[in-house]
Amino acid sequence: MNVPHKAAGTGDAGRVASVMQEDRLFPPPSAFSQRARIGSLEEYRRLYEAARTAPASFWDERARALPWMRPYDTVLDWQPPDAVWFRGGLTNASAACLDVHLAAGRGEKTALVWVGEPTGERRTLTYRELHAEVCRLAAGLSRLGVKPGDVVSIYMPMTPELVVAMLACARIGAVHSVIFGGFSSEAIADRNNDAQAVAVITADGGWRRGAKLPLKANVDEALTKSPSVRHVIVLKRTGQPVSMTAGRDRWWHDVVDGMPCDTPPAAMDSEAPLFILYTSGSTGKPKGIKHTTAGYVLWAKTTAEWVFDLRDDDLFWCTADCGWITGHSYVTYGPLAAGASILIYEGAPNAPHEGRFWEIIEQEKPTIFYTAPTAIRSFMKWGMQHIEGRDLSSLRLLGTVGEGINPEAWIWYHEVIGGTRCPIVDTWWQTETGGIMMSPLPGCTPTKPGSCTLPLPGVVPEIVDAEGRPVEQGQGGWLVMNAPWPGMLRGIWGNDERFREAYWSRVPGKYLAGDNARQDADGYYWIMGRIDDVLNVAGHRLSTIEIESALVSHPSVAEAAAVGRPHEVKGEAVAVFVTLRGGEPNDALKDALRKHVRHQIGALAVPDDIHFAAALPKTRSGKIMRRLLKDVAAGRETVGDTTTLEDYTVLATLRGNDE
Ligand code: PRX
Numbered sequence: 001m002n003v004p005h006k007a008a009g010t011g012d013a014g015r016v017a018s019v020m021q022e023d024r025l026f027p028p029p030s031a032f033s034q035r036a037r038i039g040s041l042e043e044y045r046r047l048y049e050a051a052r053t054a055p056a057s058f059w060d061e062r063a064r065a066l067p068w069m070r071p072y073d074t075v076l077d078w079q080p081p082d083a084v085w086f087r088g089g090l091t092n093a094s095a096a097c098l099d100v101h102l103a104a105g106r107g108e109k110t111a112l113v114w115v116g117e118p119t120g121e122r123r124t125l126t127y128r129e130l131h132a133e134v135c136r137l138a139a140g141l142s143r144l145g146v147k148p149g150d151v152v153s154i155y156m157p158m159t160p161e162l163v164v165a166m167l168a169c170a171r172i173g174a175v176h177s178v179i180f181g182g183f184s185s186e187a188i189a190d191r192n193n194d195a196q197a198v199a200v201i202t203a204d205g206g207w208r209r210g211a212k213l214p215l216k217a218n219v220d221e222a223l224t225k226s227p228s229v230r231h232v233i234v235l236k237r238t239g240q241p242v243s244m245t246a247g248r249d250r251w252w253h254d255v256v257d258g259m260p261c262d263t264p265p266a267a268m269d270s271e272a273p274l275f276i277l278y279t280s281g282s283t284g285k286p287k288g289i290k291h292t293t294a295g296y297v298l299w300a301k302t303t304a305e306w307v308f309d310l311r312d313d314d315l316f317w318c319t320a321d322c323g324w325i326t327g328h329s330y331v332t333y334g335p336l337a338a339g340a341s342i343l344i345y346e347g348a349p350n351a352p353h354e355g356r357f358w359e360i361i362e363q364e365k366p367t368i369f370y371t372a373p374t375a376i377r378s379f380m381k382w383g384m385q386h387i388e389g390r391d392l393s394s395l396r397l398l399g400t401v402g403e404g405i406n407p408e409a410w411i412w413y414h415e416v417i418g419g420t421r422c423p424i425v426d427t428w429w430q431t432e433t434g435g436i437m438m439s440p441l442p443g444c445t446p447t448k449p450g451s452c453t454l455p456l457p458g459v460v461p462e463i464v465d466a467e468g469r470p471v472e473q474g475q476g477g478w479l480v481m482n483a484p485w486p487g488m489l490r491g492i493w494g495n496d497e498r499f500r501e502a503y504w505s506r507v508p509g510k511y512l513a514g515d516n517a518r519q520d521a522d523g524y525y526w527i528m529g530r531i532d533d534v535l536n537v538a539g540h541r542l543s544t545i546e547i548e549s550a551l552v553s554h555p556s557v558a559e560a561a562a563v564g565r566p567h568e569v570k571g572e573a574v575a576v577f578v579t580l581r582g583g584e585p586n587d588a589l590k591d592a593l594r595k596h597v598r599h600q601i602g603a604l605a606v607p608d609d610i611h612f613a614a615a616l617p618k619t620r621s622g623k624i625m626r627r628l629l630k631d632v633a634a635g636r637e638t639v640g641d642t643t644t645l646e647d648y649t650v651l652a653t654l655r656g657n658d659e
Helices: 030-035 041-053 055-063 093-103 127-144 160-172 185-195 215-223 252-256 293-308 325-337 356-364 373-382 407-417 496-503 544-552 587-600 626-635 646-654
Strands: 068-070 074-079 082-087 110-115 122-126 151-155 175-178 199-203 206-208 211-213 231-235 249-251 273-279 287-292 315-318 341-345 368-371 397-401 424-427 461-464 477-481 511-519 525-530 534-537 540-543 557-567 571-580 609-612
Touching: 041 055, 055 074, 055 293, 082 293, 093 127, 093 160, 093 293, 093 325, 110 127, 110 160, 110 356, 122 127, 127 160, 127 231, 127 252, 151 160, 151 185, 151 215, 160 175, 160 273, 160 325, 175 185, 185 215, 185 273, 185 287, 185 587, 199 215, 215 231, 231 252, 249 252, 273 293, 273 325, 287 293, 293 325, 293 397, 293 424, 315 325, 315 356, 325 341, 341 356, 373 407, 373 571, 397 407, 407 424, 461 511, 496 511, 525 534, 534 557, 534 571, 540 544, 544 557, 544 571, 544 587, 557 626, 571 587, 571 626, 587 609, 609 626
Parallel strands: 110 341, 151 175, 151 199, 175 273, 199 231, 231 249, 315 341, 315 368, 368 397, 397 424, 571 609
Antiparallel strands: 074 082, 110 122, 206 211, 273 287, 461 477, 477 511, 511 525, 534 540, 557 571
């Protein structure tokens, strides 16, 4: 099987050699185009030019659909790197997702269909019911003393209440910080501390492959190290025993008991922070990416409508967990602001069997399915026997996100899941961009497997070298954005300097995405992987330095280097090289190191390969030669291999000038 064409190698001046050639072109099916919101390339180009040449009037027209409690004075004030969208306006993100639909007489429409991991569990909520749940929790939070601007951490399983918790925070102007349920107590404590969270919303546990995750126990441990948290709200999900600390911990059902179903939404400034979401950067400390209210919601809604061509009768299944940006923008805010019906599923795709997703599609009949390439590669591996005989005919549109999709997986997705009738939208974007930036529009853009095709209206990308000069067409380089867009990040929580340094300093005045890309002769974009020390494992960003710091905090480890190596399902796997200060380089120590990383960061960062080395190959100036380690990691895929790296150390000495 092919692996994604990601790491094509970085050239010296930011230029990148491309090794990818993919000529197949798939025009949108005419039946799809005829009914689509944007049905021709002419229409796309008209929108694109309007947004590029007159962004203020373009976004003004669209922003009118948001519920304004006070109209804004200006559409955009852009003082790079600071953008103020809709200055002076007052609005509310939960009102944009709920109240507008009730006011329009659409309260009885299904907002959410939920399928639990244990077979047979299912719930639906209309917009009116979702609104009521949000209002009750919002009132409960206010009664506990949570105020506008306070940060609330959310550490929950994928239940309807996770969506309710996000919207309830938004309703009272509290800033939510969702922490993926797979993170460890250490990671929760770090995030609580960085954001100075005042409350945590969690559950007793959550289902994952038939087991119960100890969510509340993890929060308890985290709170021994994060003293800012005064309140814990606990949803009863699995019924597993938990300890409740008097005065601090309350059951969700007690908090909402007797609360009103019509809590008014707080009037929030357009630029009031809506949420923080932590993501890996190239240093050891996760960055709290800050998104604000009006611009983010407008971007999530508009891009959801364009890219997923949302219609009133659609049921949209985005398989992402709300712990990631995809779950923020395309489970919660985008589709709900657009008034769509969403499908969410609590558990793993292989629980209780490897055909679970297809069973759900057959039963619930979603029309749009949006998932990650790593999941698609798992489905391919699990085999046709789980898909054959399943009725997937409800699907009309497929999407991918999180990493590049290799053409082989694209074609499989197109043929096997899409029955060759569904367009595929390969969507490129980031936690920082708030929503999709580059993607085919399914009714008009001919697709090429592996390319995210063209920028959406409002997105002005460019590919430059390290001096900020545009590279020639066809040449790889750094992907930057030349213009502000409503969904862009407004900062890193509590660290303005890092915000400027990470995104705006290397190419002054332009947003540096941190990805390499190239543009082909048709103007299509091809993403070529990260330029920084960030891995993309199963569609999730992991910082190599974070993993290294976790390893060296183990008493046996002297030095550690983490690199990515190609992996047929996950895209990239984590390979680490460690030198020891004590202990035996054996399998027991490998197990201990894996446990240690799991404890420090979480299961997703656990190294796939651990190589013990007598020394790490370094340049004369002491820099670890990552390129060399990457070669070694890619060439030796056996997990049990304990060969030391002495030979490579010699090689490194020989190549000592290779910085
Ligand atoms: O490297 C790109 C890759 O994922 C990174 C963003 O990761 P994160 O902030 O976790 O958000 C993931 C979900 C939006 C990008 O810098 N990436 C994301 N989508 C694609 C992609 N790489 C290639 N093709 C994509 N469609």
